[in-house]
Every structure is written in structure tokens, then in C-alpha cells.
Amino acid sequence: MTRFEQIAPMLDAQAIEVPSWAYGNSGTRFKVFGSPGTPRTVEEKIADAATVHRFTGLAPTVALHIPWDVVDDFGALRRYAEDLGIGLGTVNSNTFQDDDYKLGALTHTDPRIRQKAIDHHITCIDVMNQTGSRDLKIWLADGTNYPGQGDIRGRQDRLADSLATIYARIGDEQRLVLEYKFFEPAFYHTDVPDWGTSYVQVAALGDKAFVCLDTGHHAPGTNIEFIVAQLLRLGKLGSFDFNSRFYADDDLIVGSADPYQLFRIMYEVIRGGGYGPGSDVAFMLDQCHNVEQKIPGQIRSVLNIQEMTARALLVDSAALVVAQEEGDVLLANEVFMDAFYTDVRRDLAAWRYQRGLPPDPMRAYLDSGYQELKVAERTGGTQAGWS
Ligand code: PSV
Numbered sequence: 315m316t317r318f319e320q321i322a323p324m325l326d327a328q329a330i331e332v333p334s335w336a337y338g339n340s341g342t343r344f345k346v347f348g349s350p351g352t353p354r355t356v357e358e359k360i361a362d363a364a365t366v367h368r369f370t371g372l373a374p375t376v377a378l379h380i381p382w383d384v385v386d387d388f389g390a391l392r393r394y395a396e397d398l399g400i401g402l403g404t405v406n407s408n409t410f411q412d413d414d415y416k417l418g419a420l421t422h423t424d425p426r427i428r429q430k431a432i433d434h435h436i437t438c439i440d441v442m443n444q445t446g447s448r449d450l451k452i453w454l455a456d457g458t459n460y461p462g463q464g465d466i467r468g469r470q471d472r473l474a475d476s477l478a479t480i481y482a483r484i485g486d487e488q489r490l491v492l493e494y495k496f497f498e499p500a501f502y503h504t505d506v507p508d509w510g511t512s513y514v515q516v517a518a519l520g521d522k523a524f525v526c527l528d529t530g531h532h533a534p535g536t537n538i539e540f541i542v543a544q545l546l547r548l549g550k551l552g553s554f555d556f557n558s559r560f561y562a563d564d565d566l567i568v569g570s571a572d573p574y575q576l577f578r579i580m581y582e583v584i585r586g587g588g589y590g591p592g593s594d595v596a597f598m599l600d601q602c603h604n605v606e607q608k609i610p611g612q613i614r615s616v617l618n619i620q621e622m623t624a625r626a627l628l629v630d631s632a633a634l635v636v637a638q639e640e641g642d643v644l645l646a647n648e649v650f651m652d653a654f655y656t657d658v659r660r661d662l663a664a665w666r667y668q669r670g671l672p673p674d675p676m677r678a679y680l681d682s683g684y685q686e687l688k689v690a691e692r693t694g695g696t697q698a699g700w701s
């Protein structure tokens with residue numbers, strides 16, 4: 315049995331949630347480009363997400379964003395998704411597109427605005443109850459642009475109060491995950507800038523609250539795999555938002571900027587028990603496809619994660635431990651790099667073939683005619699975007 319055959323069954327456990335917003339138009343503050351065939355409705359976004367799963371077998375759920383994905387009947391939406399072979403996943407709240415939130419949402423000094431933001435999260439929990447979603451993901455735009463603009467200590471206290479009120483509504487089978495981001499849209503300070511702040515806030519809430527780690531939300535040079543190790547050690551790594559960054563919150567295809575970093579992250583996930591049937595860590599993409607086609611962009615993304623997961627599973631951990639304990643620095647590094655440099659693409663193609671999936675999902679998608687069909691069908695209406 316080859317080493318790949320030994321680890322192959324562990325790849326069956328892989329599930330990567332795709333974000334509904336990846337299928338809509340996105341851009342920068344300079345320009346949002348439209349593209350033919352872009353979904354106009356939530357249902358069309360879900361159909362595209364189901365297509366990614368159909369070709370890869372890797373993306374069995376799609377995350378929703380409220381209010382972007384509001385429908386009259388979430389039960390019906392759930393059935394629609396299930397008929398297409400996928401489930402509805404994480405519900406993302408949105409407190410960054412309302413004028414009331416200009417100076418903050420869950421941290422605002424005005425109790426009316428804080429309550430409005432809390433109520434929005436309670437609406438999101440209602441949605442989760444109808445969709446069967448497990449996770450409420452909170453990412454806050456709250457922060458300040460200028461020193462002295464706000465009382466950063468008071469904002470932390472109000473955040474804790476607001477989160478506690480929301481958390482009280484989280485069901486027994488549900489979780490709250492709090493995402494951190496060190497800047498943008500606020501530039502001087504954000505109220506949840508780092509894993510430590512997120513950890514402190516969720517630890518105060520209780521067992522159903524966790525940290526969400528978005529790989530694009532760190533300063534350049536940050537050792538993200540160390541954060542992974544630390545959060546797993548603390549039992550508080552709830553979920554990932556995967557993407558790549560070169561400079562800021564670039565939201566590029568995961569694994570495109572630095573596949574080695576993705577490998578190191580997946581290694582620590584596996585090392586810390588965050589991967590496989592025994593783990594509750596959720597793996598999600600949080601990406602935008604501004605200039606490339608969206609469905610192929612998502613297919614490439616989930617395949618990149620699978621590829622680096624396979625390589626990370628290939629690390630000979632027994633040999634690694636021996637080298638580490640013997641203080642053999644170079645051998646330990648060599649064992650690690652051996653796995654990273656292993657080309658698993660042919661093995662993965664065979665793995666897919668054995669499971670009735672196309673060996674080359676990207677080629678199969680491009681040859682399927684789905685894109686051309688949707689371009690022809692989706693005329694008129696308004697293409698989906700960040701609204
Ligand atoms: C904004 O930075 C952001 O990309 C966060 O990462 C959220 O997860 C995402 O938007 C969706 O709200």
C-alpha cells in the first residue's frame with residue numbers, strides 16, 4: 315500500500331463550505347465588474363454552489379449572508395438546496411451596510427442602535443432555526459479611525475454585553491463564531507482585531523461560542539499556523555474563512571498566494587485534532603472573484619484545500635517526532651518538506667475516479683456546458699452583489 319493509499323480514506327471526511335456571495339458580483343471600491351451568467355437570486359447562487367459540489371464532492375454546504383440572501387420562506391429554500399444535493403450552512407450577519415452603524419453596531423454608544431444590531435442577530439438565529447444551520451458567524455466592522463474618537467475600553471464592554479444577549483438566544487445545537495480582523499473598514503482600531511480579543515470575548519460567553527479564523531485578516535508575516543495550534547489547544551477554534559492575501563483583505567483564491575502556508579495551516583489543524591469525523595471545526599471559503607470566473611474560482615479553491623490537506627496528511631509524523639526529540643533540526647525540517655513537495659495530483663485524480671467524481675473537476679466543469687447554459691438563461695433582472 316502506498317503512503318497515499320494509507321491516507322486516502324481520511325480525505326473522505328473533507329467538507330468545505332462555500333459562501334453564497336462568491337457567486338455574486340464583487341469588486342473593490344474602484345469598480346464592481348459584472349459578468350454574464352451571474353446569479354440574480356439566492357436560488358441561482360445555491361444552484362451554482364451545488365454545481366461546485368457536483369464536480370468536486372467537496373462542498374456539501376453553502377453559507378448565507380443576511381440580508382443579502384433573505385427569502386420569504388427559508389424552509390422552502392432549504393428544501394430547494396437539498397434537492398440540488400447540498401445543505402444550507404453558516405449564517406453570516408451584516409452590520410456594516412446601514413447608516414445607523416457608521417460609528418459602530420454592537421459597540422455603539424446609543425442603546426437604540428446596539429439593540430438594532432442585536433435584533434438583527436436574533437433575526438439571523440431565526441433564519442438558522444428554519445435552515446437547520448449550526449453556526450452564526452459574526453464579523454464586525456466596528457472600530458474607529460482616529461485616536462480619541464471612541465472609548466476603546468467602553469466599546470469592549472458594550473461588545474461583551476451585546477454578544478451575551480445574542481448568545482442567550484443560541485440554541486443547544488447551535489454555535490456563535492466571532493471573526494477577527496485587524497483593520498478595515500476601521501483604520502485606527504477595530505473592536506475585534508485579533509484572535510486574542512475574539513478568544514476573550516467568546517470564552518466569556520460559554521461552550522457554544524468559538525473563534526473564526528479568516529486567513530486574510532492578519533498583518534503580513536503573521537504565523538497563522540501558530541494561532542491554529544493555540545486555538546485548538548484551547549478548544550476554541552470554531553471555523554475557518556479561507557482565502558489568500560498578498561497585501562490586505564484581498565479575498566483571493568485560497569492557496570494561490572502561498573500554498574506552503576496553507577499546507578502548514580492544514581498540518582497544524584490535523585496535528586491538533588481539528589480535522590476528521592471527531593472534530594467540529596468548520597472549513598469555509600470567504601472569497602470574492604472579481605476578475606476570474608466565479609464557479610471555476612470556487613472549484614480551484616476547494617481543490618487547493620484538498621491538495622494541501624492530502625500533503626499535510628502525508629507528513630510522516632512518527633519520523634518527525636523522532637527527529638524533533640533528537641534535536642535533529644535539519645532532518646525534522648526535511649521530513650516536513652518531503653510531504654509538502656509531494657505531488658498528489660495524480661493520486662487525487664484516482665481518488666476521485668474511485669468515488670464516481672470527475673478526475674479533473676475543472677476540465678469536467680468547463681466541458682459540461684453549465685456556464686454557457688447559465689449565460690443564456692440568466693438574462694434580465696439584477697445580478698447579485700453586495701446588497
Ligand atoms: C469582510 O472583511 C468580510 O470579508 C469578513 O471576512 C466576513 O467574513 C465577510 O466579509 C462576510 O461578511
Ligand code: MN
Pocket residue numbers: 453493528555600
Ligand atoms: Mn471572513
